[in-house]
Amino acid sequence: MKHHRSAPSGHGSVPSDRPWFRHWPSGVPKHIDYPQKPLPFLLEDTARRRSDSIAFSSATDSIAFSKLSQKSDAFASGLHSINIRKGDRVLLLLPNIIEFVISFYGTLKSGAAVVSLHHLVREAELSKALEESEPKAAVILSSLSPAEREVLNKSRVRVIEVGELAASKSISFGQFVSKRRAYPHVSVSADDPAVIQYTGATTGAPKPAVMSHFNLLANAVQNATWFGWDENEKVLGILPLCHTWGCSCCMNSPIYTGARTIFVGRFDPEVVLQTIEAEHATVLYGSATMFSVLLNSPGIERFNLSSLKWVKAGAMPIPVELKRKWDEKTGIPLVLGYGLTEASPETHDSPPNRIREGTIGIPIIDTDAKIVDLETGNELEPGKPGELLIRGPQVTKLGYLNDEEETERALRGGWFHTGDIGIMDAEGYFTLVDRKKDIIKYKGYTIYPVELEEVLYGHPAVRECAVVGKKHSEFGEVPKAFIVCRKGSALTKKDVVEFCEKRVAPYKKIREVEFIECLPKTPVGKVLRRKLRDK
CATH class of the missing domain: 3.30.300.30 (ANL, C-terminal domain)
Structure with a gap:
């Protein structure tokens, strides 16, 4: 499965007179016929096509697509053996390691949904998430701190540990995926909940957003298609997989294309730059902070970065001066974009050869956007600041877990209200001004x-x-x-x-x-x- 496309002239539900279509990247379809399948379909399809190709690797480990498929099947069977059923939830508290990918896809194959938190989560945040999402199992590192482990013990979830067992009641991850069990063929729909992801909460309390299998699948395909990825890409997996951005761009999109993701452990600028040169990485994602640190690292002059084809910045507004310095020093244009947890997450990207300084680019495939007045909700003419509204196949329709009021506030009139203030110019390029609450x-x-x-x-x-x-x-x-x-x-x-x-x-x-x-x-x-x- 390379691409599921309709005729290139189709715009899906996006009006054909949107100004950004005048700057559409050459060779990129305006509409895609996405498979109406659960997300693990991408892995199964690629495992058939590229069975022996390396899917994920690190300095100490690697796994081929076929083995990843088999291990995730075994994980799903293991969940079934401890009475995890469709509609249940499994908490992942893991860094960027191969076991995360196995657990993620195995959970989805079982019919359960993933609750994803950073592995260095603190007690209060963990307690709140356990209370809200009520997972029945948790996958953790054996090095999880005693305080967080005690929180898990009080919740009575089944604990699966990666590494040497630190608790007698825990289940060994290695044994969990090595036992032969009957595979539970669970009927999972594209519209079923796949991930409960807590929002970044830069302005208020984190909210548990619920994304469907289809939301995640659509964004994986959108992202890879927009940049023209193929099976030869090597993606540097710096972004945390526990966040939707890393989940989409460093896991789901590479799985869709049959590309390879390279994990580097904790962010270390010298290690990152050295790995780019040694592995001939072609794709790099990061925040403004990461690129600032890389620019200030001595290795930026020492290592050869010429293998990079796409360097993408997001997560926060990127200072114009930072982009200029990166472009000048590396010769590799920094592509700017925009997304949010509730959109799985990408909605805007710069056309690779038509980057406009200071903007977040234009809406990606099958994605519509507009700027509305903060008071009246009426669509504004180009050049005027207002709230950014978005819609597309990657945008949640399930809203927030157990919060009808917040869901109704965000999903009104068929649009998702982002809470971000933006401006669209006459050419259809968007500039992010600020958060409404900021x-x-x-x-x-x-x-x-x-x-x-x-x-x-x-x-x-x-x-x-x-x-x-x-x-x-x-x-x-x-x-x-x-x-x-x-x-x-x-x-x-x-x-x-x-x-x-x-x-x-x-x-x-x-x-x-x-x-x-x-x-x-x-x-x-x-x-x-x-x-x-x-x-």
Whole structure:
């Protein structure tokens, strides 16, 4: 199965007069006939075509597509043997290792849904997730901390451990997938829940979004088709698979195309750059933070990165200055895009040969988008800021787990309301301005933090920054900047204020400055503004 396409002229449900179709990438279909199958269909199809090809590898391990299919079958059978049935949930607390992929696809084959959390999750977050999602089993590393292990013990979930068993009641992962059992042929629909993924929660409490098998399958196909991937790609698997971005781009899309994903363990810039050269990696995904760290690594000059064909940045607005520096230093254009958990996650990408600086590109295959007025909900003309609304096959229709009110708020009139403020220009390119909840209201004026952050990134002493609104008894809110300085800099608060004053309108100027060692972030590099506001 290479592609399931209709005639190239079809636009699906997207109106044919959308302006971005004038800049559509050559050779990319505007519509795809996606197989109405559960997500594991992609693995089974590729395992037949590329049985002996390596699917995933690390410095110490590798697995072929056929073996991955067999192991995930065994995992599904194992779940069935401990009474996990269709509609149940299995929690994965694993880093980017082959056992994650086996557990993920095995869970889906069993008819259960995956609940995915970062493996370094803390007690409070784990307790909340267990209470909300009620998984019946959990797959963990044997090195899981005692505090988190105690939380699991209290919940009475069946624990499957990767590594040497640390608890007598746990099940060994190795034994779990090596026993021969009858395979449970469960009827799973494309519309059944596949993953419960907690949102990044940069502005508020994490919400458990529910994506169907079809949502995930569609985005895997969309992503690979947009960039023209084939079975020869080598994807560097840096993004955490426990997040929908890593799940789609570093696991599901490579499985769909028959490509190989290379795991590198914890993010280490020297190891990443060395691996690109040694393995001839062709695809690299990362956040602005990751690319900033790579640029500041000595290895950026030492290692040969010429094998890279696609370098994609997302998770947060990418400073224009960072993109320019990356492009100049590496000669490999940094492609910008946009997505969110509830869209599995990708909705916008830059056409590879038509990147427009400062934009998130255009809606991808079968994806519609518009900008609406924050008050009236009416669609706005190009150039005006408003809320970004999206729809497409990758966007959840299941909403949020056990939260009808939030689901109805987000899914209105056939559109998903992102809560992000954006602008569409006359050519159909979108620019992300800010989160609706992050807007600063100063004396009735609207201030977008991202605009101020772009200014701050222009200062040579600023390595990273984030601007938030601080409550003020007289003015409502005032802009406060949190700044991570470059090593050896002598930047002062006065320097920051004066630098901004010369570059923005008086009402937008920075009123407070705090220097910090690092910005709080999600696993994929999004700045947690809510934590900064709480400081």
